[in-house]
Amino acid sequence: MSSSSDRAQADPIVALVCVAVLTVALAGYAATYGRVLPESDRDHAGPALDRLASALTDSGVVHPNRLDAVVSARDGHVNVTLATRNATWNAGPTPPGDADSANRPVAVVRGNGTVAFGTLRVVVW
């Protein structure tokens, strides 16, 4: 039976350097992984856009006069903008700069019976 002094041991400095090098290598791999593979961040704005567009739409056209009621009835922070070439409607508090957003083309009914081509944009945070 050998004593503990006979056991082979790595130089502590060498071992520490090796651990540090391995740590850096693994951190580099993790950084590469995060950069190369697609992000799996959750999409908050897309589902919110679907729900809000459905609530604002009747017979295939969006009614701007429903905007305030629909936005105020919704829990959470949301800002909705409805824009056509000649008019813009907005409801909700000012969003922060890093908020999720989504938009889609919509048909907007006007008071004079015409239907304008516009965009519904939803910002969620």
Place this chain on the structure above:
Amino acid sequence: MVARGISTAADTVLAVSLVAAAATALVVLAPVATPAPPDAGPALDALAVTTATVNAAASPVRASLATHLVAAANLPRGSYARAVRTAVSARLDSLPGRAEILVLNDASRAFAVGPTPPPDADVSAASLPVGNATVVLRRWWA
């Protein structure tokens, strides 16, 4: 102790080499993310019911763009068709990416507005029957 220290360093070099190889494989083999083309469905739904007043031969006509498109497909070279093309182009230009509207009569291409998508483009399409014709919207990223 010296021999064991060299062995530890050699093991570390081997481990780091494997990590580097894995990172290289990740970069080389990972699929390049290509964005899906913009959805044509909501855009066609909105375009179809949008109303516009277009100058016809006799008088201005107010109708939905879908109705204008199908009517223009019957006389694609007249002034009315040119006015319809202008009205539709203005809406298509406001969409992100590129878009083309086709009106098909009896499965033949009767009327088109906008550029034709390149053969290698990833295209989304939606169609809407209007009378005996079909209005098709194609969208893609430029």
